[in-house]
Amino acid sequence: MRLGAHAETFLERLAFRLNLGPKPLADTQAAFQFARIIMAASKAGLFEALHDGGRTAQEIAAARSTDPQATEKVLDALLAHGYLGYRDGRYKLNRLSRKWLLADSPHTVVHKLDFQEIEWRWTEGFDQWLYDGTARDMHRTLSPEEWRRYQWGMRDLSTAPAKELARRAPVPKGAEVLLDIGGSHGFYSVELCRRHPGLTATVLELPEAIPIAVEILARESMGDRVVHRAGNALEDDLGVGTCDAVLIANLIHHFDADQNLRLAQKVARALRPGGVLLVMDAMRIDSPADADQPSRRLGAVLDVYFALTSTSGTWSVEAVHNWQRAAGLSPLRPIWLQTMPGAALLSAVRSN
Template structure:
């Protein structure tokens, strides 16, 4: 994000610049334009060679005036480069917005476009502390597909930052991936630990996509799908060596999380471990590391009535459910945290 130059940032620091206007207008509209440009194929059209405005307009079937504004805006914010009358991709676009790139985030931006429409009723959510209707009751088949592949983009982004920190017991054979969606985390761990078998628990609408993803990785014989609402019922008691709770704690209220952690602890074998990945509030953080979790919290409130929490709150829920050695792993990517906890080897398993 490059809206402000150094001089402009200095003016903002000295309170000489009306930053509220910049936050409320160009930043918001640029985000909307970026999402549309990605979906409409703007970056793909420039992948092979630079193009003029006229060539882009013809390729994308858009009005030349519209294309001119989009191209100039994307260049101003570092996504495109302009040489003479032609535009080409800047490194930011080449890495994140081209489908052939292993770092592609276009599916995630497609999901953000759904969120844009949901933000229209944010005021009503703020009044009542919950959305008029949770997304789980609104999504049709296409929205579930966009959601699942968007979350997979996010997982690909996060995996390099957490992979080395996911250390399972050497004898681990069973893993429960709660709300595992696309299954990418389970797939990664099954490839690393050859004795491991995983169970992915999520909504049946999500697992329709997951089944195809697992098939592409040829792991159908080691990954089982469990269609369910993870907030209802319980998991098999004392069955799993490892539980993953990635980007799910923020979906629940504090009261629901007390119950969720009890269910999670009960599902673990004695000596088992649980990893929690989420956007945690950080009082001492700054910049994106502080703002991103708060905006994620506002969004999840609007989506399903959830919230974001601090490490201390998660630590308390872990300990009250009988988990111990709760550790907070700091990640190099801002706004995201990984927490690890263990179940005592002396814990009794009750059926």
Template sequence: MFATDQPTTHMKGEGDAPGADALHSLFYTASRHYKEFCAMNAAVRLGLFDALEEPLTLTGLCTACNLKLPATEHLVELLCELGLLCRKEGHYRNTPLSALYLVSSSPLFQGAVMRDIQNGFALWERLDRVLRKGPLDVMEEAFFENGMVDSLAAEILCGELQKTVDAVAAIPAFQQARSLLDLGGGHGLYAIALSRLNPELRATVFDFPDIARKAEEVMAAHGADRVRFVSGNLFTDDLGSDHDVIFLSYNPGGKNPALLKRIHDALKPGGLFVTKHVYYRKGEGSKDRLLDLEWSLSAFKGVGKEDNIYRFTGDLSWEAYRDLLERHFTIREILEADAFSGHPLAKFGDRLDSRMIVAVKKRQGIV
């Protein structure tokens, strides 16, 4: 057995046993990438990138962050290999990439995204339990309030927000709009950005009460005095009326015909409806098995999740949703994900093959 690199088998009928390289390659990729993430996450949590806004020696960094050798030396050299630090004449400093996204004072700081990924790992560690006993029950409000809103906000600041609002602002009718309703708007960044592109626009972010504190913090930080937060349930509470624009992005009820009727009723004739979601065609199965498995780990109380990620009880297929929409709205534009979405992160929040639809309300009613 020790004289050959080839696997040995004495099991009858198996024939030539496969080498382990293919399996070990899977182990290697998973193991290395997980450990690299842990290294980056520790560096962020311990303030290493904050300290290295200015060059520091290894000793100086250990003093500034209360770190110990030899692990710190291995960490910073690994971060150099990953392109997050550079070393020159014995001093370490952030690269432009880490300076922009991993320093806590940066407007584009991605620490919340890293925390969300880490929280996801903790959920995956309970996979055995889920496979035997079923999904873990969570409150939908708590799910989004517990760091998820921060993560989604940080993610969209890296390009999706800008691409989305630019597409909306390019519509001539948007510049005449005076009232915008951002349904399930969470962090409020879309409403804030759109209000800046139209100085006459007043916006309302409508979402769960538990998200109000975070949304109001974001509004205050951006000086958004023309944006307000209203707490409520999209399906049962008053959405107002005669809105010029309604914006709906990645909401659990986003493909439900009952919500579409409420949106239609809340818009004025000729009003804009902008909706951005992942749609499933009739008969379509999985878009991503890994994300489907993650989707199955938890269940929202009071919300019927189907088998595939972003699929909910009551959702219309892409064909049925578009047909219903075209009966009561005029579709102006449909954008594919490449035109507005960010980089996938292999977690809840990935855009997959989402579409953004820009439509105008027709004058007849909806049934």
């Protein structure tokens, strides 16, 4: 997945090829301003105001108590970038905004946009971090309100990949016990349990995450098939030979190499013979020589972001496979997720 500005017309392509326009401004000024326009529109409920049909800018402003002139400008910016449609003087939702930007859509990302306000503030620390390398350990510094916005944001982010992961993960036939480490809202477990009728899941989460995570999970009506357990994956004993599958989704980027190796070893002990470790995350390059691989671009950006916010960063396929092998597991071929370009499912099997 390539981030940033892309040429659409012949002249734009030519200008890019000849390096005539300032790409760094497209990658920064236009990108961050439009990012904030989408977030502000979502927060103010401009998309919700179009839920039941097209409206004029004045009607939307009146419905959301926003300034009419400012509202019109924001709507036009959204229109120019394909986030809205326009007909007979009325703005309306299109496929994109109806799917992702309404709170009651099963695919909504409005909670993630809300959490991004916090992430936005964190990224202002890049300058200082670049000099002193001092990271913010986000899980130790979140306020209760930030924990709520974080867990809801993660829930939004999981919707599409959770369904794909459940469909493609090599869960052993007849599997009964799943441990979902750092599973937050539990939606990956929910989808895996829906896919595998004999499966029940325990979501191991930090105590601070539990109240909101439990509330989010309750909406799925999974009863005792998916439950939470408060704990710490780095400190807790995970048992011996009790699990058919262990999922670690979007967690290894919070841990350093030694912590990930020790976690893989604990998981290997917790698996039954034939059991599988499922690691899902955005993947970074293994060496600068691989930097042009499209599948590693998301991981390259998140590597910097998680180094700032969580003391670690993204990891390469090779690094994950090395931990899995060192733990006595046999890695399977990576499965690259279509619903989250740049993220892969790296599974490994315990053979005996």
